[in-house]
Amino acid sequence: MTAWNNPLIEQRADPQITLVDGRYWFTASVPSYDAIEIRSADSIAGLSTAPTKVIWRRHDSGPMSFHVWAPELHRIDGRWYVYFAASERDDIWKLRMYVLECEGADPLQDNWVERGRIATPEEGFSLDATPFEHGGRRFLCWAQKSPPTESNLYIAELTNPWTLATEPVVITRPDLAWERIGFCVNEGPAVLKRNGRVFIAYSAAATDANYCMGLLWADQSADLLDAKSWSKSPTPVFTTDESVSQFGPGHNSFTTTPDGQTDLLVYHARNYRDIVGDPLNDPNRHTRVQAFGWRNDGFPDFGTPVADGSCSL
Structure with a gap:
């Protein structure tokens, strides 16, 4: 039986868990928003107590010196990369997307280097980059504000893990009331790719x-760079459930059980509704x-x- 306790890891928002060669890897935003840490275990439950390794810390000034948010760890063509967003101490909302690359095969032991910023044609507030492969091509999906008051999702093809090859295309705007x-x-x-479709879950x-x-969602044979290929659910697909004291679920990722037979949703949520002050400063x-x-x-x-407590399959 596969089992773990929820919350799996406390005070870790924007979580990402990936299964690579039978081992789970975890990263997320830390409450201080000043570093990137990773951990690894051979089971979901093991991640809760696995030792953490800080692989990068924010700069003292300039780019990448504030608001280090939502890292994602990916292995691409045998190399490990971390995608994340960061701003500047003197301009804390100047968020941009950046990439780190591990110089060796062991993300916990080998050195990490900065590959730089992911440049987009329309310079502006951008974050939450996630790469994926489909049909032998490598794509990037991310959030960016354009116009300045709205955060939209964009997609483009990649030349390499940190460089766009095509003009970004908007695939969704927050045009529904709940967004x-x-x-x-x-x-x-x-x-998430299943059943002849490419799905993209997102948060609002x-x-x-x-x-x-x-x-x-888009058909797997469609042109993913054509905005008309994408459809959107008119209603949210995962929401607050006050009956089990779970509030604001979102910023998810996907993984599976080790045998690949059961899909797992990874997300963050609080177990209370009322927040004092700015929600971003609430670590829970x-x-x-x-x-x-x-x-x-x-x-x-x-x-x-699900309610806090034991989960099992």
């Missing part, structure tokens, strides 16, 4: 109890994991957030 509570936000994309609204997940967005299934029409069924 515009507090802030007009589409962010935190996570890619302010980072309080209104935070929730939406869903995009905890990492949670739960299994999800599939509907007869081939779409994911994420269900509802």
Whole structure:
């Protein structure tokens, strides 16, 4: 039996868990927003007590000196990369996307180097970059503000892990009422390929109890760089459930059980609604994991957030 406790890891927001060669890897935003740490274990439960390794710390000034957010660890063509966003101490909302590369095969022991900023044609607030492969091509999906008051999701093809090869295309804007509570936000994309479709889950609204997940999809044979290829759920697919004290679930990633037979949703949520002050300064967005299934029409069924406590399959 596979089992773990929720929350899996406390005070880790924007969580990402990936399974590589039978081993789980975890990274997330740390409450101080000043460093990137990773950990690894041979089970989901093991991540909760696995030692952490800080692989990078913010700069003292200039770019990458403030608001280090939402790192993602990916292995691409045998190399390890971390995608993250960071701003500047003297301009704390000048968020941009950056990439680190591990110089060796062991992310916990080998040296990491900065590969620089992911440049986009329209310079501006950008974050939550996630790369994925489809049809033998490498793509990047991310969130960027354009116009300045709205965070949209973009997609482009990559030349290499840190360089765009094509003009970015907007695939969703926060044009639905539930995406515009507090802030007009589409962010935190996570890619899932199943049943002849490419799905992108994303998060919307302010980072309080209104935070929730939406869903995009395109046919696997479609041109992913054509905005018309993408459809969007008119309603959120994963939301606050007050009955089990789970508030603001979102900024998810996907993984599976070691045998690949069960899909797992990784996300953060708080176990209380009321927040004093700015929600970004409240550290209690905890990492949670739960299994999800599939509907007869081939779409994911994420269900509802589970209560704190033991989870088992």
